[in-house]
Amino acid sequence: MxxxxxxxxxxxxxxxxxxxxxxxxxxxxxxxxxxxxxxxxxxxxxxxxxxxxxxxxxxxxxxxxxxxxxxxxxxxxxxxxxxxxxxxxxxxxxxxxxxxxxxxxxxxxxxxxxxxxxxxxxxxxxxxxxxxxxxxxxxxxxxxxxxxxxxxxxxxxxxxxxxxxxxxxxxxxxxxxxxxxxxxxxxxxxxxxxxxxxxxxxxxxxxxxxxxxxxxxxxxxxxxxxxxxxxxxxxxxxxxxxxxxxxxxxxxxxxxxxxxxxxxxxxxxxxxxxxxxxxxxxxxxxxxxxxxxxxxxxxxxxxxxxxxxxxxxxAPSGTAPHPWPAEPPRDDFDGATLSPEWSTPRVPADETWASLTARPGFLRLYGRQSQHSLFDQSLVARRVTHRRVTATTCLEFAPRRYAQSAGLIAWYDASTYYYLRVTHDEDMGRVIGLVTNDAGTYDEPADTVLPCGDWPRILLRARIDGPELRLDAAPEPDAWRRIGPVLDATRLSDDYGTGSRFTGAFIGLCAQDLSGTRTPADFDWFDWHTAA
Missing domain, CATH: 2.115.10.20 (Glycosyl hydrolase domain; family 43)
Structure with a gap:
């Protein structure tokens, strides 16, 4: 050869x-x-x-x-x-x-x-x-x-x-x-x-x-x-x-x-x-x-x-190479529809909950049911494809109650995920914090909560490096702060937990409003970088 x-x-x-x-x-x-x-x-x-x-x-x-x-x-x-x-x-x-x-x-x-x-x-x-x-x-x-x-x-x-x-x-x-x-x-x-x-x-x-x-x-x-x-x-x-x-x-x-x-x-x-x-x-x-x-x-x-x-x-002999244009690393949400790399659970994305027109240049997610819902989640996500992945987004969101949340989620399914979310706390106002569900054990670790009421925009980042996952937040690109400990990324797999599990890890954007008022969360862009 x-x-x-x-x-x-x-x-x-x-x-x-x-x-x-x-x-x-x-x-x-x-x-x-x-x-x-x-x-x-x-x-x-x-x-x-x-x-x-x-x-x-x-x-x-x-x-x-x-x-x-x-x-x-x-x-x-x-x-x-x-x-x-x-x-x-x-x-x-x-x-x-x-x-x-x-x-x-x-x-x-x-x-x-x-x-x-x-x-x-x-x-x-x-x-x-x-x-x-x-x-x-x-x-x-x-x-x-x-x-x-x-x-x-x-x-x-x-x-x-x-x-x-x-x-x-x-x-x-x-x-x-x-x-x-x-x-x-x-x-x-x-x-x-x-x-x-x-x-x-x-x-x-x-x-x-x-x-x-x-x-x-x-x-x-x-x-x-x-x-x-x-x-x-x-x-x-x-x-x-x-x-x-x-x-x-x-x-x-x-x-x-x-x-x-x-x-x-x-x-x-x-x-x-x-x-x-x-x-x-x-x-x-x-x-x-x-x-x-x-x-x-x-x-x-x-x-x-x-x-x-x-x-x-x-590869097949005698076949001319036919590469396709590379996908740009940043999705600015400027298109009429979401990129084919995005997926949504159980229902198709439409303007009633995932809008690209309500605020042009942004993906607006209207908060709906919890991330455990089998019906109406507001979650758009893309597959983890490599050992090393860095996903970053810019969020504008003004929650007024603890029932309203939005952010960046590292997801296997409703039983197992790590969620870097923005919400409202009665004492601290707008805050960033970690939510975890570990094979069905739900937690909101108090020591991960960070006030962010004076941040005009919120940058959120998830970094997978082999078996490790790190979550960060920042008010601007050079001011990153770690949220929570180094997490076990391998739990986002078929091989963790119990029962029959057949999918794979995703990183996505989501919003919840458990009060039913559909508070919007606006995502300006989403960056996606991978390495072997």
Missing amino acids: RDDAPMIDNPVLPGFRPDPSIVRVGDDHYLATSTFQWFPGVGLHHSKDLVHWRPLGGALTERRLLDLRGVQDSGGVWAPSLTHHDGRFWLVYSIVRHSGTAYKDVDNYLTTAEDIGGPWSDPVFLNSSGFDASLFHDDDGRHWLVNVEWDHRPGRPRFGGIVLQEYDAAARAMTGPVTTIARRERLIEGPNLYRRDGWYYLMLAEGGTGWDHGISMARSRTITGPYAFDPADAVLTSRHDPGLPLQKAGHGELVTTADGQWYLAHLASRPERGPDGQPRCITGRETCLQPVTWTDDGWLRLADGTATPSTRVP
């Missing part, structure tokens, strides 16, 4: 962007990823060369397509499936409305669009038997849905197997029998079907989404089975080597380039050791690419002959 040959650096989509679904249309590659409780639903990215990617925002931008009010943290949109057939994009997605008990309440939907930017059609309900649904378009014109079947019965494996049923596109409905096509002692999910050389191939995620994660394959001469599993332990996994920089590797999809080169898109995570020595993945589950090939006897393998993910792999 030439020293100047183009290379893919993994992760290609850093930060919380899991469960990649990849498709090529002509010379364009598109990646869809899970978004869980965050809007817009189903993150979309675009590349010409598999090396450089740009965000397109999300597919599900409207309440008619996605209603997440009341959905629990780590519920919502799971494992989308993006395909292209008959001149249209087909997007299948699951909405998990409840999980964590014997039951999992989930609905699967299909929407289509002629252009990746939409408009997307009104969703078609498919089924509710499980999650990780994906659509396969066979050569004979028939369409088939596969998904995990969830089994709530005592004494039964919860992951009850992979089921297959035909989808009638003309009738916009499922049709025919439901057939179980795969079961295994090891947990399997994330099914995707492919057809090659007379075989139907079933790609599966296995072992759960944690440290035991991996990808396996099975194949059959007929779509309904029986399917024989690959004799290899895994096509891809990190489970046997905790020293690999990419851990939790699994849940993938295949794509071919225009000249027939095969690549596997998959998720993986980059662990950071916390103060207690435990590995935790602040940037969540991220999207990576690996070149793959087929053996003489028809099984999929990584092109380097291993089954472990690499951080740097060859």
Whole structure:
């Protein structure tokens, strides 16, 4: 390989962007990823060369397509499936409305669009038997849905197997029998079907989404089975080597380039050791690419002959580099809409609570419900993508009661966050202070409170340096003051706390008004700097 040959650096989509679904249309590659409780639903990215990617925002931008009010943290949109057939994009997605008990309440939907930017059609309900649904378009014109079947019965494996049923596109409905096509002692999910050389191939995620994660394959001469599993332990996994920089590797999809080169898109995570020595993945589950090939006897393998993910792999040969313009480090909130890097929990950003026009050049957040609400939070946030991140903002805010707050938040979910907030104290007036929620233990440390009534503008800063998080405030750029101690950034991860947690760390801007008067907080700009 030439020293100047183009290379893919993994992760290609850093930060919380899991469960990649990849498709090529002509010379364009598109990646869809899970978004869980965050809007817009189903993150979309675009590349010409598999090396450089740009965000397109999300597919599900409207309440008619996605209603997440009341959905629990780590519920919502799971494992989308993006395909292209008959001149249209087909997007299948699951909405998990409840999980964590014997039951999992989930609905699967299909929407289509002629252009990746939409408009997307009104969703078609498919089924509710499980999650990780994906659509396969066979050569004979028939369409088939596969998904995990969830089994709530005592004494039964919860992951009850992979089921297959035909989808009638003309009738916009499922049709025919439901057939179980795969079961295994090891947990399997994330099914995707492919057809090659007379075989139907079933790609599966296995072992759960944690440290035991991996990808396996099975194949059959007929779509309904029986399917024989690959004799290899895994096509891809990190489970046997905790020293690999990419851990939790699994849940993938295949794509071919225009000249027939095969690549596997998959998720993986980059662990950071916390103060207690435990590995935790602040940037969540991220999207990576690996070149793959087929053996003489028809099984999929990584092109380097291993089954472990690499951080740097060859890009497609013969493809011209196609970088995109770099995002400016400062968002001055001068646009008509928020940048596609921003996300909001459960509801889309709109002028009723996140306005770019009420005060031009500012993002005005009207205070609404608490940061624990499952309905109407005023929070806009962006994913933590690197080991080192510095986020700074300038706030103008005049609270009159303790129920009114606004500021900068380092966020995993409602159970775990660090909040540098401005509020009102009856004795001191306007103050800055730290609010923490540590796996559900809420606190407002009194020794972090700093009066700031005479500050005309308030600068707030969050600095992540590996496992450490520091929060600072200042009335002007050269007068920073530390607020609170050095904090454990690794707690902002799937691997901390209890229960099933599937997202990743964010840093965001938020406002609350628990009195219901919707006191506005004006953010003049937001700076974002990262380093490896």
